[in-house]
Amino acid sequence: MRIIGLTGGIASGKTSAAHLFEELGAAVIDADQLAREVVQPGEEALAQIATSFGAKVLNPDGTLNRAALGEIVFADPAARRTLEGITHPAIKKRAEEKLERLRQAGTGTAFYVAPLLFEAGITSRVHEVWVVYLDRETQIDRLMARDGLTREAALSRIASQMPMEEKKKLGKIVIDNRGSREELEAQVRRLWREEIAERE
Numbered sequence: 001m002r003i004i005g006l007t008g009g010i011a012s013g014k015t016s017a018a019h020l021f022e023e024l025g026a027a028v029i030d031a032d033q034l035a036r037e038v039v040q041p042g043e044e045a046l047a048q049i050a051t052s053f054g055a056k057v058l059n060p061d062g063t064l065n066r067a068a069l070g071e072i073v074f075a076d077p078a079a080r081r082t083l084e085g086i087t088h089p090a091i092k093k094r095a096e097e098k099l100e101r102l103r104q105a106g107t108g109t110a111f112y113v114a115p116l117l118f119e120a121g122i123t124s125r126v127h128e129v130w131v132v133y134l135d136r137e138t139q140i141d142r143l144m145a146r147d148g149l150t151r152e153a154a155l156s157r158i159a160s161q162m163p164m165e166e167k168k169k170l171g172k173i174v175i176d177n178r179g180s181r182e183e184l185e186a187q188v189r190r191l192w193r194e195e196i197a198e199r200e
């Protein structure tokens with residue numbers, strides 16, 4: 001099974017691109033989704049987060065208060081590393097399990113969508129890396145609009161990741177998402193045809 005790592009900066013359009021590939025028939029595993037699964041009530045990682053960060057990162061019903069935790073970790077690199085130390089092993093384990101299931105089902109190509117593919121050193125687990133790219137101002141605008149963040153909060157999230165220009169240099173294929181959704185879709189369709197369908 002060929003595994004394509006799909007990455008890019010925050011709000012670059014990874015999820016949007018992955019949905020389009022999925023509509024065309026691709027198998028997709030999304031690290032952000034796995035990150036949500038591993039902190040569900042009853043999961044070990046949630047208990048560890050509560051121990052490390054205190055009850056202020058929990059909602060009254062015991063679920064994770066993502067906004068409160070986000071405010072802490074995107075302003076403090078040491079806190080972010082603590083959180084990653086808890087969640088990343090659980091995310092990687094779940095990803096391996098899902099990939100194994102796809103392999104057993106005879107899947108030809110699978111996308112592993114992960115914002116921190118480079119930062120977390122997961123590139124060795126995929127066969128090639130594709131990067132969804134966006135210029136900084138468009139990235140700030142889309143991030144503020146999607147998550148209702150101030151410019152300052154958007155900038156601190158962007159600063160917590162490898163700069164997009166660096167990521168762009170490391171991609172075998174770069175999907176340019178500066179344009180419209182239609183332009184994104186056209187690129188995805190072309191890549192599907194030329195890089196996946198014709199090779200399977």
Ligand SMILES: CC(C)(COP(=O)(O)OP(=O)(O)OC[C@H]1O[C@@H](n2cnc3c(N)ncnc32)[C@H](O)[C@@H]1O)[C@@H](O)C(=O)NCCC(=O)NCCS
Nearest residue numbers: 009010011031032035066069070073083087115116160161
């Ligand atoms: C801090 C948390 C609670 C904030 O939750 P929130 O719902 O606001 O954001 P969400 O999870 O949807 O992430 C949105 C985007 O933020 C960026 N991001 C998330 N975690 C990180 C991180 N540790 N470092 C840098 N960027 C990150 C990614 O681009 C991601 O796509 C959450 O992101 C989290 O648990 N992060 C740690 C797990 C992790 O590293 N996830 C990234 C995928 S491996």
Ligand SMILES: Nc1ncnc2c1ncn2[C@@H]1O[C@H](COP(=O)(O)OP(=O)(O)OP(=O)(O)O)[C@@H](O)[C@H]1O
Nearest residue numbers: 010011012013014015016115142146179180181184
């Ligand atoms: N070509 C486009 N034109 C306008 N808006 C877009 C385009 N592509 C994506 N968006 C919007 O930009 C925002 C970010 O896109 P998306 O959620 O796909 O990014 P992402 O890389 O998965 O982000 P994250 O790293 O935070 O998970 C979303 O609100 C999405 O609807």
